[in-house]
Amino acid sequence: MHSVWLFAAAFIAVGCSRVHPSEEAPQKRAPSSTNVHLAIGVQTDAKVRSERVTREVLGRTVEIAGEIVSTPDRTARVSSPVAGRLDSVRFGEGETVKKGEPLAVLRVxxxxxxxxxxxxxxxxxxxxxxxxxxxxxxxxxxxxxxxxxxxxxxxxxxxxxxxxxxxxxxxxxxxxxxxxxxFQVTLRAPVDGVVVSREALVGQPLRSDQTIATVADLSRVWFVAQVFERDLPLVDIGATARVRLTALPDRTVDASVELLGRALDPATRTTSVRIPIDNRDGAIRIGMTGLARIMSKANAADAGPPVVTIPRAALADLGGRRVVFVKKGPEEFEPRDVETGAAAGDRLAVVRGVNEGDEIVVDGVFTLKSIALKSSFTEE
The missing domain is CATH 1.10.287 (Helix Hairpins)
Structure with a gap:
């Protein structure tokens, strides 16, 4: 009888220890994606900027900031040859005009x-x-x-x-x-080009030689920058230059140095560098700013074949991992492990991790790194 009671107690205990399927503890949640999501507006505020990974010759280079200007021999001013008053204006800023085209009528x-x-x-x-x-x-x-x-x-x-x-x-x-x-005089376009500035209003009195417009042929423009005295050994006439403009981050222009200044500014210890750029598609505008990475002809000859490179500023330390943030969508970035090799200036050769054509973040990396680290701490 005693054995029967023990068996019954064990049966009851086992039965009571079972939990109904509906009352089971929730299963462990699957880890979420490690990609960083950042709204476009926040990207703008944080100055997050990305660019395509390129393949280039890795040698000693110098990077200089500059801006786009029109070429003087392709730029002309429209001015009044005599004092008078504007009767009509037939052009607007940004319009394309032909040489000899009537632009304004002056009453004299x-x-x-x-x-x-x-x-x-x-x-x-x-x-x-x-x-x-x-x-x-x-x-x-x-x-x-x-x-x-x-x-x-x-x-x-x-x-x-x-x-x-x-x-x-x-x-x-x-x-x-x-x-x-x-009593009328017609003012005409002196050259083919684009009206880059207009300073004319109907009824406006004009002095003799007063400018009412500037017309420029923008099919060829200059990138003009200043190079420091210490970097002059890396720059010479004909040196390879790769220009990237802030307003056109997906476009890289390969060109060469056309002119190197012969005198240094005593205050800044810099001299000017001029790089001509083909702009027949009209995408580049006067006043755009950007960076030019220049490699001297001697360094280019000793540098070897082109390799996949990234800017040093694109690298981030993410919990001991060396990563770059690859743009996967308008608001999504993937922290991807990379292995780098040789370095030249601010450029690093990539051994593995990213390929030519991948779009990676080069400015605002700290913002993405902070969000990624915060997300990893939250999950832990």
Whole structure:
């Protein structure tokens, strides 16, 4: 009997220890993605910027900041040749214009008076020339004195000179002298190009030589920067330059140094560097800023084949891991382990981890690192 009671107690204990399936403790949650999510607005505030991984020759380089300017020999100003008032303006900033295209009409009060004087002088010159020719024929037949002919010739030349002077004066105003256009002068585009600035309003009074617009041919522009004295050994004429503009982070321009300044600024100990850039697609605008990475011809010859590189600033230490943040979507970034090799300046060769064409964060890395570390602490 005692054994029966022990068996029953054990059966009851086992039965009571079982938990109904609906009352089981929740299973351990699967770890969440380690990717960092950051709203676009926050990215803008934190100045997060990404760029494509490229393959390049890794040698000793220098990186210099600069901006885009128009080339002086492809830039022209539209100015008033004479004082007057603008009757109409036919162009806007940013518009493409052709050489000779009418841009504005200027009303010049003195123009009508000059045209009247020109008409009078031209008529007198014509009559005086006819009289001189008549007297020349008579003089040759001894029907008129030679002095009479000489006096008539002098008077004809005087009126002709006066006519030429008035024509030149009217032409200097930009107005055709032989056509009647009243008091108006048409200002025309001096070159083919884009209107990069407009300083003209209808009804505005203009002084002589006052500029109303600047027209530039932007198919070829310059990236102009300043290089420090200590970096001059790394820069020479013809040196390879890779330009990346802040406003066009996905675009890299390969060019070469065209001009290196011959004098140093005594205050900054820098000299200018000029890099011409092809801009036939018009994507690059005047005033854009960016960085140019320059490698001298001697260093390029000794550097070896192109390799995948990243900027040193893209690296982050994430709990002992060396990572870069690869952009996976507009608001998603993957912390990816990388192994780096040789270094040159601020560039690192990549042994593994990222490939050419991957988009990685190069500015604002600390913000993403902080979020990633916070997420890992929360999960633990």
């Amino acid at each position: 009060p003195d123009l009508g008076r000059l045209r009247g004087e020109l008409a009078t002088a031209a008529a007198r010159a014509t009559a005086a020339r006819a009289d001189a020719n008549r007297l020349k024929g008579l003089s040759e037949r001894q029907l008129a004195t030679e002095q009479a002919y000489l006096d008539a010739e002098a008077q004809a030349k005087s009126f002709e000179a006066q006519t030429a002077a008035l024509r030149e004066q009217i032409g200097a105003m930009g107005a055709p002298s032989e056509t009647d256009s009243g």
